[in-house]
Amino acid sequence: MRNRWHMDADVVVVGLGAAGAAAAITAHDGGARVLVLEKQEQEKVVSNSSMAGGSFICPNDVRESRRYMESLCKVGADLYWTDPDVLRTWAEYTSENKEWIEGMGGTGVTLVRRGGNTNCPDMNQSTSIVRGTWEDSG
Numbered sequence: 634m635r636n637r638w639h640m641d642a643d644v645v646v647v648g649l650g651a652a653g654a655a656a657a658i659t660a661h662d663g664g665a666r667v668l669v670l671e672k673q674e675q676e677k678v679v680s681n682s683s684m685a686g687g688s689f690i691c692p693n694d695v696r697e698s699r700r701y702m703e704s705l706c707k708v709g710a711d712l713y714w715t716d717p718d719v720l721r722t723w724a725e726y727t728s729e730n731k732e733w734i735e736g737m738g739g740t741g742v743t744l745v746r747r748g749g750n751t752n753c754p755d756m757n758q759s760t761s762i763v764r765g766t767w768e769d770s771g
């Protein structure tokens with residue numbers, strides 16, 4: 634017979650990988666009562682996040698990284714694979730990743746610049762897409 638239980642929460646997060654953890658922590662820190670539901674057994678959770686190398690993107694220039702991503706996603710005049718509003722939000726928030734990780738106690742955060750100039754002017758903003766790691770990652 635299935636266990637029955639009842640719980641009230643402001644925010645319910647389904648899945649405790651990196652995305653779920655980030656959502657749960659952010660909602661909790663914003664004052665919400667958070668309930669996290671994970672389908673795997675507590676003792677042996679293996680998520681993609683737990684297997685990942687742990688590197689992350691942290692653009693060093695919001696405007697340039699947004700322009701770069703728009704160049705990658707543009708498929709026609711005013712037609713994009715990904716909505717430009719999503720790309721704007723992505724650029725704004727990922728550029729805060731280093732501070733965010735450090736704010737939660739992450740140490741040894743290192744940022745490495747990638748990319749470089751190309752023959753395609755719209756792609757030259759790739760230098761704003763910076764890769765980060767921290768000592769507890771991976």
Ligand SMILES: Cc1cc2nc3c(=O)[nH]c(=O)nc-3n(C[C@H](O)[C@H](O)[C@H](O)COP(=O)(O)OP(=O)(O)OC[C@H]3O[C@@H](n4cnc5c(N)ncnc54)[C@H](O)[C@@H]3O)c2cc1C
Pocket residue numbers: 647648649650651652653670671672673678679680681682683684685686687688689
């Ligand atoms: C070997 C490897 C290396 C990688 N390296 C990197 C890297 O360096 N940098 C990077 O950015 N990305 C990397 N990735 C990709 C990255 O790991 C994933 O994109 C990311 O972890 C996905 O996070 P997530 O929280 O969305 O999903 P997951 O980490 O997969 O978490 C999903 C969770 O939801 C749970 N779940 C699923 N369905 C339900 C349900 N119905 N009810 C309750 N719970 C449920 C699962 O059990 C799981 O715990 C790597 C991936 C692999 C496999």
